[in-house]
Amino acid sequence: MNQLAGYKRLDPDGQPSYLEPRYRSTVNRAPKQPLVHLPHTLSEITGPMFDWSDVRRDAFDLTKQHVGEPIGERIIVSGQVRDEDGSPMPNTLVEIWQANAAGRYRHKVDNHDAPIDANFTGHGQTLTDAEGRYRFVTIKPGAYPWHNHPNAWRPAHIHFSIFGPSFCTRLVTQMYFPGDPLMPYDPMFCSVPNQEARNRLISTFDWETTIPDIAIAYRFDIILRGREKTPADSDLLAGETP
Amino acid sequence: MRLLATASQTVGPYLHLGLTWNTTECIASSAIAGEHVTVQGRIVDGTGEPVVDALLEVWQANSFGKYAHPEDVQDMPLEPGFKGFGRIPTNDQGEFRFTTIKPGAVPGRDGIQAPHLLISIFMRGLLKRLVTRMYFPDDDRNGRDEVLESIPNDRRTTIIAKKLSNRELLWNVVLQGDSETVFFDC
Numbered sequence: 001m002n003q004l005a006g007y008k009r010l011d012p013d014g015q016p017s018y019l020e021p022r023y024r025s026t027v028n029r030a031p032k033q034p035l036v037h038l039p040h041t042l043s044e045i046t047g048p049m050f051d052w053s054d055v056r057r058d059a060f061d062l063t064k065q066h067v068g069e070p071i072g073e074r075i076i077v078s079g080q081v082r083d084e085d086g087s088p089m090p091n092t093l094v095e096i097w098q099a100n101a102a103g104r105y106r107h108k109v110d111n112h113d114a115p116i117d118a119n120f121t122g123h124g125q126t127l128t129d130a131e132g133r134y135r136f137v138t139i140k141p142g143a144y145p146w147h148n149h150p151n152a153w154r155p156a157h158i159h160f161s162i163f164g165p166s167f168c169t170r171l172v173t174q175m176y177f178p179g180d181p182l183m184p185y186d187p188m189f190c191s192v193p194n195q196e197a198r199n200r201l202i203s204t205f206d207w208e209t210t211i212p213d214i215a216i217a218y219r220f221d222i223i224l225r226g227r228e229k230t231p232a233d234s235d236l237l238a239g240e241t242p
Numbered sequence: 243m244r245l246l247a248t249a250s251q252t253v254g255p256y257l258h259l260g261l262t263w264n265t266t267e268c269i270a271s272s273a274i275a276g277e278h279v280t281v282q283g284r285i286v287d288g289t290g291e292p293v294v295d296a297l298l299e300v301w302q303a304n305s306f307g308k309y310a311h312p313e314d315v316q317d318m319p320l321e322p323g324f325k326g327f328g329r330i331p332t333n334d335q336g337e338f339r340f341t342t343i344k345p346g347a348v349p350g351r352d353g354i355q356a357p358h359l360l361i362s363i364f365m366r367g368l369l370k371r372l373v374t375r376m377y378f379p380d381d382d383r384n385g386r387d388e389v390l391e392s393i394p395n396d397r398r399t400t401i402i403a404k405k406l407s408n409r410e411l412l413w414n415v416v417l418q419g420d421s422e423t424v425f426f427d428c
Contacts, residue, residue: 004313008244009427015249016369023252025367028288031425032418036393038373038426041350043360046311047301048327054264084245097260107256109295123260159253159260166313167301167360168428170371174251191369192249200246223245 005230006040007168008084016191023187024148040168040228047167050093050127060126062096062138070120072101072139076209076217077175081132081162084226088132089169094222095161096136097123103142103156112144137215143182155182155189164224175220176202250370255295257364262297262331269300269328269342274321276305276343281376281403281411284337285363288418292336296365300328300340302358307346316349344378356383356390363415373428376413377402393424400424 018030038044063070077096081089099105099122102114106121120139128134141156157174164170176183183189183202192198206219253261270278285293303309303326308318310326326345330338347354356377363372377384379402384390390398400423403411415423 010247014246016251018369020369023367023369025252026369027367028291029293029365029367029417031372031422032288033397033422033424035425035427038389038428039351040428041355041389042309042314042348043301043303043355043358044428046309046314048325049311082245084247086243086245095260095264097256099256105256105259107259109255121259123263125263159251159257161253161261166311167362170299170362171248171250172253172364172371173248188251188369191251194246197246197249201249201251223248225247226244 004040004042004045005228006045007166007225008228010225011194013194014192014197020187020191023191044167047165047170048163049091050163051091052127055093055125055127059124060134060136062120062122062124062136064137065121066119068119070100070117070139072117072120074137074215075140076135076137076211076215077158077203077220078133078135078206078209078217079220079222081128081134081164081222081224083164083169083224087226088128088130089164089224090128090130090132092128092132092165093125093163094128094134095123095125096138096158098138098141098158099144101139101142103144114142114144135209140177143180148187153182153185155180155186160220160222162222162224169224171222171224173222174201177218178202178205252366252369253297253364255366257295257297257366258331261329264329265331266328267330267340269302269326269340270324274304274324274343276345278341278343279409279411280339280341281413282337282339283413283415284335285332285415286336286417292332293365293417294332294334294336296332296336296338296363298328298330298332298338299362299364300330300342301360302326302342303345303348305343305346307348309348347383350388352388353386354383356381356387358387358389373426374415374423375401375426379403379405379411397424
């Protein structure tokens with residue numbers, strides 16, 4: 001059991017801090033005591049596994065959950081889930097949720113004065129295929145105001161939740177859209193210190209996966225934490241060095 | 243080559259829309275072997291207010307100390323119907339409640355770890371998840387657990403549940419303040 005490889009520690013520059021005063025809700029919720037280092041034991045290296053008995057095959061299509069078609073711009077969102085070493089992450093659960101085209105969530109605490117769409121709930125799930133690829137059909141979400149600061153608006157985004165192969169790889173993030181003028185003013189988007197890491201949260205327009213006459217497409221690739229080498233791997237590598 | 247890991251972002255206030263389809267408050271049905279317990283508690287923020295929009299995820303081994311995962315190669319039984327995963331939103335009082343079995347001891351890096359649950363916590367105002375563990379009361383193995391031992395003495399009790407009765411445990415999560423729960427850098 002001592003031979004199990006842990007996961008690489010995340011680069012702090014590529015991740016937000018808990019305390020981000022520009023995002024007011026963090027102030028009373030961010031831990032104040034220093035975090036305690038957790039070794040990666042069997043508990044952390046394992047994690048929940050999901051399969052098609054957990055997920056409906058048609059849950060990838062958010063435009064087909066009601067009698068009619070939702071209002072808005074129909075889009076494809078697809079991508080590949082890999083780890084930091086580039087290995088595809090197959091059979092992993094990907095969950096999304098989002099506002100409708102008018103920027104309204106179908107949720108009891110959303111009181112934004114914009115219409116609910118009876119034909120759009122705004123959540124979907126799928127599993128990645130053998131190459132780590134996923135695909136959703138949805139509509140482009142609208143921007144919406146929030147009350148973080150005067151005239152605060154969230155850029156259009158889709159929430160993503162991904163498990164990966166272990167407890168360590170669990171990730172919740174948000175996907176943004178290219179060219180959205182609200183991003184530089186958004187404390188959540190701006191909470192990621194490293195500019196390149198921040199920009200990786202922006203999907204790219206993707207001709208390849210568009211469907212002519214039906215929908216344009218965006219690509220959003222997701223990178224989960226990579227593995228440390230096991231002591232056995234290191235010995236092997238050392239042995240191979242001429 | 244090391245690709246840049248995707249940055250975390252908050253679940254926001256509308257997390258239920260995307261995540262509660264898979265709510266699992268019963269982690270172990272009565273058919274699963276082991277000591278069945280109910281765990282209940284409350285999450286409070288730095289002002290003492292209950293957190294009504296949080297979500298807990300639980301990951302645990304079965305009562306034999308075996309994880310339902312291909313990398314657990316211990317020669318111990320797996321149980322059909324036991325995934326070891328729970329997902330529990332807090333209610334409008336900031337409370338959560340789930341039923342499960344006490345897991346067995348699992349191997350650590352250096353010896354055996356005391357029975358524990360791994361917990362991820364998500365909520366509006368958390369730009370990345372909080373990671374903690376919940377240990378079980380009155381277990382001698384807690385005194386020899388490498389993770390518990392790495393925690394300053396006066397904070398260890400924040401991640402050991404309290405016994406309400408034989409089958410009921412209480413474990414509160416405090417985000418800030420004197421009794422702040424221990425959170426891990428995972």
